[in-house]
Amino acid sequence: MDDLDIEEASDEEVEQMTAAEALAMVEKAWLNEKFSPELLPHKQDLVDVMLDQLNDMEKNISRAKKGDLKVSIHKMEIDRIRYVLASFLRIRLEKIEKFVHHLLEEEAQLGEDVPSRMSPEELQHAKNFAANMETLFNDVVLRHMPRNLKKLEGSKVAVGPYQDSYVFLQVQEQVDQVMVDTAGDQGDEAIDLEKGSQHIMRYRVVAPLITNDAVTLI
Amino acid sequence: MYGEKAVELIRQLHRSPDGSLPPFNEDGIRQVLEEMRVLFEQNQADVNKTVDGAPGLFPGVQLRHAALERNKRCLLAYMCNRMERLRTMRWEFGSVLPPDIKYNLSEQEIQWFSRYNKSLATYMRSIGGPSGGGLDLTQDLKPPKSLYIEVRCLMDHGEFETEDGTILLLKKDSQHFLQRSQCEHLIRQGVLEHIL
Amino acid sequence: MFVNDIRKEFYDKVVHERVLVLVAFDVDALCACKILQYLFQCDHVQYTIVPITGRQELETAFLEHSEQVKYVVMINCGGNINILETLQPAEHVIFFIADSHRPVDLVNVYNDDQVKLLMPTTDDFDIPAYDDLFKDDESDDDSGNESDSSAPSGKRRRLDEEVLERRRERRLWEEKRKQILLDYEEFSTYGTSSAMIMFDLAWKMSKDSNDLLWWGIVGLTDQYINNRVERGKYMTDVGDLHKHTLRLNHRNEDDDNTVSVDCIRIYFDEELKLALYRHWSLFESLKHSSYPACKFKMWTVKGQQKMHEFLADMGLPLVQVKQKFTSMDMGLKESFKGLFTASCEKYGLDDISFGSFIAQYGYKNKLCAADVVYAVNGLMECVEAEKSPTGYFLEALDCLSRQNVKKLLRGLDLAKRQLTTIMQTVHSFIDMKQIISAGPFLYAYIPEGHPDAKFFSRPNCLGMLAYFMQEAYVATSRSRRSTLLPMVVAAPLNAETGSALVIGIPPKAEESTKNFFGRAFEQAAIQTNSRTLHDNFDTSIIEMKSEDRSKFFDALISLLS
Numbered sequence: 001m002d003d004l005d006i007e008e009a010s011d012e013e014v015e016q017m018t019a020a021e022a023l024a025m026v027e028k029a030w031l032n033e034k035f036s037p038e039l040l041p042h043k044q045d046l047v048d049v050m051l052d053q054l055n056d057m058e059k060n061i062s063r064a065k066k067g068d069l070k071v072s073i074h075k076m077e078i079d080r081i082r083y084v085l086a087s088f089l090r091i092r093l094e095k096i097e098k099f100v101h102h103l104l105e106e107e108a109q110l111g112e113d114v115p116s117r118m119s120p121e122e123l124q125h126a127k128n129f130a131a132n133m134e135t136l137f138n139d140v141v142l143r144h145m146p147r148n149l150k151k152l153e154g155s156k157v158a159v160g161p162y163q164d165s166y167v168f169l170q171v172q173e174q175v176d177q178v179m180v181d182t183a184g185d186q187g188d189e190a191i192d193l194e195k196g197s198q199h200i201m202r203y204r205v206v207a208p209l210i211t212n213d214a215v216t217l218i
Numbered sequence: 219m220y221g222e223k224a225v226e227l228i229r230q231l232h233r234s235p236d237g238s239l240p241p242f243n244e245d246g247i248r249q250v251l252e253e254m255r256v257l258f259e260q261n262q263a264d265v266n267k268t269v270d271g272a273p274g275l276f277p278g279v280q281l282r283h284a285a286l287e288r289n290k291r292c293l294l295a296y297m298c299n300r301m302e303r304l305r306t307m308r309w310e311f312g313s314v315l316p317p318d319i320k321y322n323l324s325e326q327e328i329q330w331f332s333r334y335n336k337s338l339a340t341y342m343r344s345i346g347g348p349s350g351g352g353l354d355l356t357q358d359l360k361p362p363k364s365l366y367i368e369v370r371c372l373m374d375h376g377e378f379e380t381e382d383g384t385i386l387l388l389k390k391d392s393q394h395f396l397q398r399s400q401c402e403h404l405i406r407q408g409v410l411e412h413i414l
Numbered sequence: 415m416f417v418n419d420i421r422k423e424f425y426d427k428v429v430h431e432r433v434l435v436l437v438a439f440d441v442d443a444l445c446a447c448k449i450l451q452y453l454f455q456c457d458h459v460q461y462t463i464v465p466i467t468g469r470q471e472l473e474t475a476f477l478e479h480s481e482q483v484k485y486v487v488m489i490n491c492g493g494n495i496n497i498l499e500t501l502q503p504a505e506h507v508i509f510f511i512a513d514s515h516r517p518v519d520l521v522n523v524y525n526d527d528q529v530k531l532l533m534p535t536t537d538d539f540d541i542p543a544y545d546d547l548f549k550d551d552e553s554d555d556d557s558g559n560e561s562d563s564s565a566p567s568g569k570r571r572r573l574d575e576e577v578l579e580r581r582r583e584r585r586l587w588e589e590k591r592k593q594i595l596l597d598y599e600e601f602s603t604y605g606t607s608s609a610m611i612m613f614d615l616a617w618k619m620s621k622d623s624n625d626l627l628w629w630g631i632v633g634l635t636d637q638y639i640n641n642r643v644e645r646g647k648y649m650t651d652v653g654d655l656h657k658h659t660l661r662l663n664h665r666n667e668d669d670d671n672t673v674s675v676d677c678i679r680i681y682f683d684e685e686l687k688l689a690l691y692r693h694w695s696l697f698e699s700l701k702h703s704s705y706p707a708c709k710f711k712m713w714t715v716k717g718q719q720k721m722h723e724f725l726a727d728m729g730l731p732l733v734q735v736k737q738k739f740t741s742m743d744m745g746l747k748e749s750f751k752g753l754f755t756a757s758c759e760k761y762g763l764d765d766i767s768f769g770s771f772i773a774q775y776g777y778k779n780k781l782c783a784a785d786v787v788y789a790v791n792g793l794m795e796c797v798e799a800e801k802s803p804t805g806y807f808l809e810a811l812d813c814l815s816r817q818n819v820k821k822l823l824r825g826l827d828l829a830k831r832q833l834t835t836i837m838q839t840v841h842s843f844i845d846m847k848q849i850i851s852a853g854p855f856l857y858a859y860i861p862e863g864h865p866d867a868k869f870f871s872r873p874n875c876l877g878m879l880a881y882f883m884q885e886a887y888v889a890t891s892r893s894r895r896s897t898l899l900p901m902v903v904a905a906p907l908n909a910e911t912g913s914a915l916v917i918g919i920p921p922k923a924e925e926s927t928k929n930f931f932g933r934a935f936e937q938a939a940i941q942t943n944s945r946t947l948h949d950n951f952d953t954s955i956i957e958m959k960s961e962d963r964s965k966f967f968d969a970l971i972s973l974l975s
Contacts, residue, residue: 051346051353072365072458079362079399086358089345093355097305121344128337136301136330141293144251146258149290157294366458368451370808377481384432385481386462391804393463393811395455413812 019053023081026050028216030088035168035217037203038161039095039103040210044119047085054081096122100130101158163204169215170198180205220257220285224250224292231299237310239303242324247293254289257282304331308338309356312403357402367398369410378404415523416531420611421618424510424532425453427485433461434483436475436491438951439807440640440874441790443490445609445633446512448814449626450487453616465807466491468949469500476501483507490514490608491951496521497529512608514642515951517598520547534614537605542594549587601928602953604642609633610651617658624662624678624773628783629814631655631680631771632790635783638768640877641919644926652769656682659771678775678816683782685770686754689833690785693826696725696735696742696750702833704882708889709763713841720761728757779819789822790814792829795872835866836879840886849887851899854974855918857967858883859904862960870905871915873955879903880919888922897923900931902970907957913947914960929954938969 029043061074096103096118103126107116118126134152142150175193180201193199193209198218209215227246234240261282264275304327307319313335320328343352375388380400388394388409394401404410417423433454437447447463454461462483464475472491486509488497493513498521503509511522512532516539522529523541533539613630616622634651637643643651659680688706691699700706700721710724711717725735730753734742742750758766774780794810801809813821839860843849849858860867870876880903888896900921907915918931932953939946944962958966 047345048347051351052349055351075397076362076365079358079365082353083358083361086353086355089353090355093341121341125337125341129334132330132333132337133298133301135333136326137294137297139326140297140324141247141251141290145254145290146286149254149286152294157298366455366460368455383482384460387479387481389464389478391465391802391808393808395451395459395461397460414817 019057022046022050022053023084026081026084026088030084030091032210032217033088033091036207036210037165037167038163038207039092039099039117041115041117042092042119042122044121047089050081050085054078054085092122093125095161096126097129099159099161100126100133102160104130105158163207164202166200167203167206168198168200168218169206170218171195171215173214175209175214178205178209220253220282221288221292223253224289224296227296228292228299231296236303237306239300239307239319239322241322242300242327243296244324247296250289250293254286257286257289261286300327301330305334308334309359310406312356312407313339357399359402359406362398365397366395367401368393368395368413369401369405370394370413371409372411373409375404375409415526415529416533416535418535420532420615423530425615425619427508428487428510429457429459431459431485432483433459433485433487434476434479435461435463435487435489436472437463437465437807438490439465439467439794439803440490441636441787441794441810442514442607442609442633442642444790444794444807444811444814445629445636446489446607446612447811448629449609449612449616450489452626453612453619453621456621463811465804467803468951469495470949473501476503480504480507485510487511488513493518493522493531493533494602494951494953495519498525503528512611513951514604514606514608514637515953516603516605517601520595520598524548532611532615534606534611539605540598542598546587546591546594549584600933601930602932603927603929604637606647607633607637607643607651609636610655613658622658622662624680625816627655627658627662628678628680628771628773630658631773631783632786632814635770636787636791638770639784639787640874641881642927649769652682655771656769676776678773680771680773683770683772684751684755684767685772685782685784686751686767687765690788690826690830692739692780692782693785694830695738696730697732698830699739702830702837704885705765706763707837708882708885709761711889713844713886724757724761727760728753775816781822785826786814786822788829788833789825791825791874792827792832793821793825795832795875796828797868797872832869832875832878835869836875836882839864839866839870839879840882843883844886844890849883851896852902852967853971854899855970856884856887856896856899856901857903858901859914859963860906862906862909864906867906871907873915873917873950873952876903876905876915876917876955877919879905880917884919884922897921900929902931902967904963906960912960913957914963916956916958918954934970934973938966938973941973942966942969944969 025046026043029040029046033040057074057078061071061078064071103118107118107123107126110116116123137152142152171193172195174195177190178193180189180191193215206215210217223246227243227250230240230243230246261279264272264279264282268275268279304323307315308331311319315323315331323331338355342355345353345355371388371390371392371394374390378386378388380386380396386394386396388404393413394410401410405412435447435450437443451461451463453459462479464479466472466475472488472495476486480503484506486507488509488511490513492509492511494515494517496519497503497509497511505528508528508530510530510532514533518531518533518539518541520541522531523539524544524547607630609630610633613622613626613633616626634643634648634655638648659682663680687703688696688699689703694702700710701712706712706721710721712721722732725732730746730750734746739747755767758764770783772780772782773786790810790813793813794806796806796809809821810825812818813825843858849856851857860870870879880901883903884901887901898921900919902916902918904914904916907913916935918929918935920926920929932948935946935954935956936948938944939948939956939958942962942965944966945959946962946966947957949957
């Protein structure tokens with residue numbers, strides 16, 4: 001991958017990083033998103049950078065001599081990166097569509113400066129999806145129903161992520177005093193997470209730690 | 219028994235295997251809606267009677283109300299489940315549905331599909347920002363194992379042009395070796411078979 | 415032209431390009447195709463494979479696929495056809511031909527730009543010299559006369575003589591050329607197996623492996639089983655392959671370095687002419703293999719008794735012999751080969767064994783090359799309506815891969831059916847004396863409506879039938895002349911169009927693959943205006959309208975008398 005380092009970052013606002021670094025981050029985001037039961041905050045900037053680099057890589061090899069072994073290897077690499085990116089965004093899309101009402105509700109209640117989980121485009125798709133769903137239900141059944149049942153109550157149909165599902169995680173940075181409530185009467189317990197160790201615990205406990213990269217899901 | 223028709227609707231859908239969509243049961247829906255209308259009218263009548271002083275009607279009203287809610291829930295579940303299956307089909311078959319599946323959809327479901335398509339397409343085009351050029355998320359569904367694959371043509375498909383301009387003739391029972399990314403969608407459509 | 419360095423002049427030229435591969439319907443071609451596929455896949459060469467049954471399909475396939483195709487590889491087809499004239503390709507198209515059919519068309523030999531022949535130059539081709547075939551158009555006599563109109567009469571007389579001399583020379587040259595061509599194209603025969611050519615290429619690129627070697631072996635064995643290679647050449651080729659086998663399989667001798675059981679191991683062995691005996695019962699195998707069946711004359715009661723005697727002599731109880739070979743007693747199985755060969759010598763079956771190879775991988779799979787040939791052919795020529803012929807071709811291609819053992823087993827079953835049908839047909843023909851000695855050749859035809867006719871609509875199967883019939887006839891005939899007679903067999907091809915498939919094979923005594931029927935059929939057809947189709951790459955197999963059969967054969971008889 002070092003052969004194809006991009007010399008200038010394509011976007012001023014994004015920190016300069018090598019292709020290898022960007023890929024590592026995308027892979028991490030992909031794994032986290034895959035194993036997390038809820039929609040994680042979006043990584044649109046990262047996706048943009050990665051896609052740019054992908055396009056640059058493709059341009060590079062189209063210039064290269066035909067039949068060079070490097071071409072095959074780079075093409076393979078491009079295919080793999082594209083798969084990871086596509087899979088990442090697909091997983092997000094699936095969660096968005098599944099939890100659409102829950103997410104829109106959460107979005108509506110966000111404060112001014114609090115960043116949204118979804119990127120603007122994802123948000124737009126979510127809104128479209130919810131409206132689309134409502135139109136379908138309305139047209140076929142709801143409008144034929146008795147007066148007091150005509151509405152689709154978002155809160156009643158919303159599906160939320162199961163926060164208590166268990167996930168495997170690996171600790172990247174030492175975190176002390178994490179509150180874990182154990183089953184039974186022992187009440188809450190605080191444990192220290194050592195760097196490099198691996199655990200399985202309920203998602204709810206580690207959710208905040210994922211966002212600040214202290215742990216990654218595996 | 220109230221709500222039975224609604225449950226029957228659901229049972230019917232539940233019975234059909236996961237990847238398929240049985241025909242839209244317009245009749246069944248109409249029957250459930252009719253039941254709801256009757257229940258509601260009976261409730262209206264009872265509520266009026268209660269207001270006028272008749273006693274003991276409240277449990278009946280409650281029962282009918284519960285049945286109404288249940289019917290609504292069943293109908294919505296039916297619609298929702300069909301919608302979810304339809305969504306899966308977009309990812310499996312692409313933006314054009316095979317005619318035998320389309321035959322089983324209601325008019326509104328077809329419209330839903332087309333609106334979903336549009337929203338999805340807009341989203342995919344927007345990936346990567348204005349200069350990104352978008353990313354087709356319906357490609358690359360499986361992790362790539364190799365750059366080139368061997369495929370066998372299962373039916374006559376005429377000429378096919380790959381990205382670098384080469385033209386292949388996809389005739390039944392011919393075998394080809396080419397880039398995976400070029401022919402993935404044909405494999406999914408069933409035109410080509412991947413030979414391991 | 416012939417290439418000298420197959421790697422540089424063929425492989426390196428196509429390695430960055432797209433290739434169209436046209437493959438004929440025989441096991442040798444399939445094996446060559448497999449080897450080439452492997453090499454291409456290693457180097458990411460994009461290719462398209464199209465199976466073709468004959469000349470018409472060759473033309474169609476080329477036309478359809480010629481969009482943007484610059485390189486065409488032809489396996490076991492195209493060698494004996496004037497490619498440039500038949501296909502009229504664009505100037506930049508280059509053909510690489512690996513074809514075991516002989517004689518190679520002379521235009522293909524002498525064209526330097528577009529036709530590259532991959533067959534080894536060490537094969538004897540008997541190519542006539544260039545000058546005997548092609549002459550640059552010299553300025554002819556007439557122009558000489560005109561320019562000399564002003565010359566004095568003495569000189570003119572000398573010029574006239576020169577002109578006459580030149581004309582005479584040219585006439586002689588043309589007559590000589592005609593004779594050379596006649597001699598060259600008189601007999602059709604076969605050359606080196608294409609699978610071996612491809613294996614050789616792989617070896618030169620250091621990409622050879624046991625899998626590729628096995629395909630090379632199967633290709634050569636196909637030639638042997640179908641009488642497409644003479645004994646001497648077969649022994650030489652087997653020797654070559656044996657060297658490769660030793661080179662690729664010597665690690666087994668070292669106890670410390672044993673190879674995993676799942677790896678394929680190949681070793682040389684003396685193989686018996688008992689078709690599929692490991693996958694059948696010994697008894698069935700003896701019945702269905704032409705050599706022992708004809709030696710014992712298994713269609714007679716006496717013959718069967720003799721066979722029983724033979725088995726008893728070997729110490730093999732009948733009960734054991736009639737059950738599946740794999741279920742025979744271990745002791746009997748192991749000593750079987752030794753006992754069998756010894757007994758054969760006693761009963762006059764001198765030629766019962768031939769050198770061949772066995773492949774083993776995993777615990778279950780032990781295959782001899784001949785068995786694989788039968789299985790692949792059985793699959794390729796399957797007549798069930800489930801798939802089209804090209805569909806079965808691809809099935810057969812698949813079954814050569816090690817992971818498709820199930821398909822190979824299916825092929826073995828189909829092969830057994832083929833062999834059973836052949837044997838039954840031969841028996842009934844001998845019993846009913848339906849093999850006619852038509853003077854200069856033996857003749858048999860499968861009547862329309864014969865229950866097994868569809869099996870014989872496939873050329874390789876028809877070929878096997880013809881050889882079996884010939885051998886059976888020779889065994890029963892009292893006349894010593896019978897070994898000198900070639901044989902012609904006809905079978906119904908398509909009931910709707912009323913067409914038949916006809917094959918001619920050389921006499922048994924000659925032990926050579928030289929076959930003059932290609933020419934003979936052509937001439938008979940022309941003479942009688944019969945509606946024939948000389949479509950098969952093997953010129954000794956033709957299609958014709960059944961109605962024209964009698965006049966065609968009459969003409970053939972008078973031609974060959």
